[in-house]
């Protein structure tokens with residue numbers, strides 16, 4: 812059995828020291844996922860480190876550079892299972908250059924205020940990750 816491919820993503824917050832707002836991105840493709848919200852990111856390419864892959868994805872998808880904060884570890888060796896095909900590593904992050912825009916793969920971005928982080932229809936696998944993130948955030 813092949814292991815799941817690695818997806819890397821960012822929980823972009825307004826302030827790593829005192830997070831209040833979380834950036835959610837609405838997928839525009841593929842059709843099966845369109846309209847659902849996710850953490851921006853994507854698949855790591857061969858030969859690329861997870862962190863470098865994440866910086867590349869955020870440049871391509873949102874047009875921003877970020878500072879990575881602590882990783883939000885999942886239950887499978889630090890990764891969050893998404894499906895049989897994918898597992899995701901997630902980092903907190905803060906934008907250092909640029910203003911996020913939905914350049915590719917997304918048709919809307921939204922800064923969710925604290926207390927409303929579950930107010931959009933996240934991808935199924937992301938719902939409990941957002942809940943875990945909410946509990947982690949109080950300890951950041």
Ligand SMILES: Nc1nc2c([nH]c(=O)n2[C@H]2C[C@H](O)[C@@H](COP(=O)(O)OP(=O)(O)OP(=O)(O)O)O2)c(=O)[nH]1
Pocket residue numbers: 818819820844848849850851852853854855868893897899916934935936937
């Ligand atoms: N980026 C991202 N993908 C997620 C999340 N939750 C979740 O189930 N996924 C799934 C959706 C996709 O099936 C897979 C990641 O693929 P992707 O489409 O974002 O990757 P990519 O940007 O490299 O896409 P591509 O160029 O290969 O089309 O993981 C999430 O929060 N962020």
